[in-house]
Amino acid sequence: MLRPTRQTNQGNSAALSSKPIKTGPRVYEEIRRMAMDYRFKPNERINEVALAARLNVSRSPIREALQRLVTEELITFQTNRGFFCRGFDVDEIVNLSDVRAVLEERSVRLAIQRASDEELAALVDWWTLTMARADSFSSTELTARDEEFHIRIARLSGNPELARMLEGINTRIHFVRKIEVEKHRRLSTTYTEHSEIARAMVARDADGAARLMHDHIAISVADAMSTVREGLARIYVDVDVDQI
Amino acid sequence: MLRPTRQTNQGNSAALSSKPIKTGPRVYEEIRRMAMDYRFKPNERINEVALAARLNVSRSPIREALQRLVTEELITFQTNRGFFCRGFDVDEIVNLSDVRAVLEERSVRLAIQRASDEELAALVDWWTLTMARADSFSSTELTARDEEFHIRIARLSGNPELARMLEGINTRIHFVRKIEVEKHRRLSTTYTEHSEIARAMVARDADGAARLMHDHIAISVADAMSTVREGLARIYVDVDVDQI
């Protein structure tokens, strides 16, 4: 099965995408998404040939993408044993949250210091609009909006390195965050917290915004444990339904 | 030239290292070091075949190593155009220093909170010993000690994610730091600053240590510009003398 003859490099993805998307970047993005969503089970070995067959490419682009993901900490690697899905660990989540809190605090402070009034007003408007539509969004969409809120602030900080590191953390805690979004959806506290942060930014209240941001991000070990429990349940109950 | 016949995977590195070091990790480490030291000129295109020939391997391990280094921000990549050495830029250095300062402050605070008296005493002793021997160290060795001082504190923070991020920043600013070490060597201010930080840690003075750390790391734009100027001079004057 699956295309025994040599293909002339283009026709992959079986006429699904008519655009000639480069396989390298496509493969990277696809595996990255899989890792973010824990489509691989924690600590599971990732079989290169199986993955290559699934994505209709050879092992070369697979391995290159996996190597990149290793330094992004989305997967791990052991010589002669291959690539593994990262674990799903309470300590890691707590530690990442701690780092994230520090960086996000710096992020708002710099944004308050450097962003224009228009930019901050745009942030408030965008989030207000998002909140109004919140009920029509799926959890996935809502998670994306949550992530975007923080990314926007990071961009406004004017420090691309800071933004990049926060994005790196975001991809690592994406799965956790999605669970938290659904939890909070019932409480709907997240959205008001974002509003408060944005308001403090408009008011140029650096200390206040930083404190709000910190409290918004800080996570208790108990909360982390509960989230991990919930996450593990999902990881091991959802079934792969997309076989070609 | 250079070994036309197929080699049976081992005999590379031409009997230099009798140990059977895995080529993958070795290649990665070697290229990484080259990038850290700006053995590639800023924004220079990195030729895969030339690099492969130089390290006596095929392009596969080269490309995998380069992909890893891309996410470490040590090199850049453009589809169908290949890999490039990162630039040597004032803004980048300033931005990285800003992030670093925030993370290192958190690092000392956590270390003060979590490290044992013995661990902190060991830190002081080690640095005292290092200072005593300082004159006998080359600039490279001294830079390594400087980096190690900060890494040790990061480890004592008990947050591996924090430590990892700082290590990532360290590799990116290694070249800058080496220049700064040589500058300060004449002033020999770095070493006393380290001593002060360590003393504040032993005294469990979190605010004091954090402030000292911040001032130790903070860099003015003017300083950064001067360092970049000096760095560019070195990059473009030093000649490759190691042609096999």
Add this chain to the structure above:
DNA sequence: CCAATCAGAATTGTCGACAATAGAAACGGC
């Protein structure tokens, strides 16, 4: 019944080959 050993199978590590793309040089029109 369990532990250690040892084939056989599965998987990874690295290589050379070739097509596709980008880059450089030669060419010609103006």
Add this chain to the structure above:
DNA sequence: GCCGTTTCTATTGTCGACAATTCTGATTGG
């Protein structure tokens, strides 16, 4: 003499093949 083509060359992207290593699980001895 300069700018846009066109051809040719250099370089990257991806592949399949094979050796080296690890994993599996069957076998044997205690």
